[in-house]
Amino acid sequence: MSLESELIAWLQENLPTGPRLDIGLGDDAAVFSGEGSGKQVVTTDLLTDEVDFLIDEVQPEQIGHKALGVNLSDLAAMAARPVAAFVSLVLPRKGTASCAALDLAIGLYQGMLPLAERFDVTIAGGDTNSWDGRLAICITAFGETTDCGPLVRSGGQAGDQLLVTGQLGGSILGRHLQVEPRVHEALLLNERYELHAGIDISDGLALDTSRLAMASGLGATLNLPALPLSDAASKLSEKDARSPIEHALSDGEDFELIFAVPDDEATRILRDQPLEIPITRIGELTQQPGLWQQDATGKQKPLQPQGFEHGGQA
Amino acid sequence: MSLESELIAWLQENLPTGPRLDIGLGDDAAVFSGEGSGKQVVTTDLLTDEVDFLIDEVQPEQIGHKALGVNLSDLAAMAARPVAAFVSLVLPRKGTASCAALDLAIGLYQGMLPLAERFDVTIAGGDTNSWDGRLAICITAFGETTDCGPLVRSGGQAGDQLLVTGQLGGSILGRHLQVEPRVHEALLLNERYELHAGIDISDGLALDTSRLAMASGLGATLNLPALPLSDAASKLSEKDARSPIEHALSDGEDFELIFAVPDDEATRILRDQPLEIPITRIGELTQQPGLWQQDATGKQKPLQPQGFEHGGQA
Numbered sequence: 264m265s266l267e268s269e270l271i272a273w274l275q276e277n278l279p280t281g282p283r284l285d286i287g288l289g290d291d292a293a294v295f296s297g298e299g300s301g302k303q304v305v306t307t308d309l310l311t312d313e314v315d316f317l318i319d320e321v322q323p324e325q326i327g328h329k330a331l332g333v334n335l336s337d338l339a340a341m342a343a344r345p346v347a348a349f350v351s352l353v354l355p356r357k358g359t360a361s362c363a364a365l366d367l368a369i370g371l372y373q374g375m376l377p378l379a380e381r382f383d384v385t386i387a388g389g390d391t392n393s394w395d396g397r398l399a400i401c402i403t404a405f406g407e408t409t410d411c412g413p414l415v416r417s418g419g420q421a422g423d424q425l426l427v428t429g430q431l432g433g434s435i436l437g438r439h440l441q442v443e444p445r446v447h448e449a450l451l452l453n454e455r456y457e458l459h460a461g462i463d464i465s466d467g468l469a470l471d472t473s474r475l476a477m478a479s480g481l482g483a484t485l486n487l488p489a490l491p492l493s494d495a496a497s498k499l500s501e502k503d504a505r506s507p508i509e510h511a512l513s514d515g516e517d518f519e520l521i522f523a524v525p526d527d528e529a530t531r532i533l534r535d536q537p538l539e540i541p542i543t544r545i546g547e548l549t550q551q552p553g554l555w556q557q558d559a560t561g562k563q564k565p566l567q568p569q570g571f572e573h574g575g576q577a
Numbered sequence: 578m579s580l581e582s583e584l585i586a587w588l589q590e591n592l593p594t595g596p597r598l599d600i601g602l603g604d605d606a607a608v609f610s611g612e613g614s615g616k617q618v619v620t621t622d623l624l625t626d627e628v629d630f631l632i633d634e635v636q637p638e639q640i641g642h643k644a645l646g647v648n649l650s651d652l653a654a655m656a657a658r659p660v661a662a663f664v665s666l667v668l669p670r671k672g673t674a675s676c677a678a679l680d681l682a683i684g685l686y687q688g689m690l691p692l693a694e695r696f697d698v699t700i701a702g703g704d705t706n707s708w709d710g711r712l713a714i715c716i717t718a719f720g721e722t723t724d725c726g727p728l729v730r731s732g733g734q735a736g737d738q739l740l741v742t743g744q745l746g747g748s749i750l751g752r753h754l755q756v757e758p759r760v761h762e763a764l765l766l767n768e769r770y771e772l773h774a775g776i777d778i779s780d781g782l783a784l785d786t787s788r789l790a791m792a793s794g795l796g797a798t799l800n801l802p803a804l805p806l807s808d809a810a811s812k813l814s815e816k817d818a819r820s821p822i823e824h825a826l827s828d829g830e831d832f833e834l835i836f837a838v839p840d841d842e843a844t845r846i847l848r849d850q851p852l853e854i855p856i857t858r859i860g861e862l863t864q865q866p867g868l869w870q871q872d873a874t875g876k877q878k879p880l881q882p883q884g885f886e887h888g889g890q891a
Contacts, residue, residue: 286727289731290655290729290730290731290792291620291655292651292654292720293620294616294617294722294727295617296616296617303610304606304608305607305701305702305717306606306607307663307702308665308704309665309667341605341606341608347619349619349621351717352623353625353713387619388620390622390715392625392628394625394628396710396711397710399713401621403663403665405619413599413600415604416603417603462605478603
């Protein structure tokens with residue numbers, strides 16, 4: 264049996280089906296039932312060995328988790344409810360130093376399945392290939408908007424406060440693999456509060472903030488002393504010449520969410536703290552274009568939108 | 578500007594938007610409007626240099642055409658109407674012998690766009706990456722069923738006649754790149770006639786017929802003298818020791834459609850010949866399991882389901 268057939272046999276045993284999946288594995292395409300009024304939200308991310316992970320330093324399960332996690336983070340950034348995911352693999356034909364190609368593939372799926380179950384995502388199909396090159400994994404995730412509609416980047420207004428979930432910086436020490444997509448957080452906030460715009464931090468707070476601001480036709484000021492710093496940002500800072508704040512601004516792969524919300528709504532959210540993770544006010548959208556930093560004295564100067572130039576959706 | 582940013586800029590200039598695309602490039606995900614009653618049909622295919630094409634022997638436009646074409650062929654095999662496609666690329670950082678990475682990417686899209694326009698598919702987003710490895714391109718296509726429902730592999734019944742569109746064999750001489758997805762053909766046949774099951778020929782007539790039969794819990798007999806042979810099958814046969822029929826059975830990448838239809842309906846279709854390409858009766862589904870060949874004398878013997886073990890959807 265070929266690698267591909269063996270993997271399909273494993274998948275047919277091990278992939279749960281979802282209530283809305285009419286046709287899953289084993290046909291030319293998957294067929295789903297829609298849920299009436301919701302719009303469809305689709306995102307795709309392709310991860311590769313050496314760029315997004317180092318295959319000899321991590322477990323296949325961690326790669327699988329990350330590959331699905333970054334896609335769910337994109338759905339979270341749209342305040343969409345996840346529905347299904349499609350997984351395409353190109354496997355190194357001879358496997359890796361520590362595992363055969365089939366075991367690698369199964370490990371990838373075993374990393375995805377717990378996350379898929381937690382977020383009620385059906386892994387509904389995909390495509391499996393092998394070659395002499397290194398591992399690449401492409402996931403397309405599919406969700407739908409709630410009655411509150413999608414949360415886009417372009418809805419920000421001048422004077423909107425910028426809020427961020429969780430803590431930032433130093434993801435390279437491990438958090439970049441243990442992606443915790445903020446799906447429930449985004450759905451809850453979008454349902455209970457008036458949110459104008461949102462984006463997830465994949466390429467760095469500074470760069471992703473400037474993307475949200477530009478999509479809204481505005482600028483943004485970040486209040487540097489207010490940034491919620493992760494322990495990893497401090498730890499990394501001890502090893503290099505960069506401050507924890509610099510790490511928080513540009514490390515990327517935090518997979519936290521930035522929201523632009525009206526001033527009074529921001530006050531309400533900060534008072535309520537309705538999530539299990541902190542929400543912090545980190546700045547605001549401004550008529551003045553560009554990205555700006557504010558220090559403890561309130562002084563402003565330009566801030567370079569540094570980060571990992573990944574490109575995001577497109 | 579990074580390669581990714583440059584490509585996004587090009588895409589924003591050059592990708593048409595569709596009437597149902599609420600949010601396209603430039604956000605975390607794309608947002609679509611559904612069309613009421615239709616179910617969602619999703620397929621994904623990942624193509625790689627050296628396996629699916631040889632980058633130094635073809636134009637980027639041909640690769641782009643093929644990558645989208647094979648996905649549309651999967652939608653055709655489900656009798657689904659295409660809606661949108663999402664394109665993820667991993668580009669060789671230094672480009673190819675004849676073009677830079679950005680030109681390669683633009684060439685890929687330029688190959689997709691005419692096909693997308695012909696089939697009313699919106700290219701709605703994707704993800705662009707580069708690495709030291711070779712080109713891989715992953716497309717996820719998204720369609721919806723019509724009122725006639727999806728055409729699945731598993732609906733075949735014993736005694737159903739097997740029909741095939743077009744001509745088979747020898748696709749390696751060029752047709753494997755010039756994929757002509759049989760979308761309109763599938764929609765027309767599914768609307769006007771009672772079709773029980775369908776599949777597209779990606780891995781070879783013998784292998785894909787056996788897949789359809791197995792999914793239906795049946796066997797199949799192929800009537801070898803009846804197979805519609807392409808000129809390319811004959812041409813290839815002159816170069817090697819294999820007959821045109823062998824090429825038609827196992828070459829793969831014909832991207833024609835096999836249908837299982839009730840006997841009287843098959844007669845009607847063959848009499849009407851409602852398509853611009855021929856439809857030919859090539860065999861039937863049988864209670865007897867396995868794949869069988871029938872020669873001109875009517876004698877039956879087992880037929881090996883040879884072809885390219887790709888795996889298809891999964």
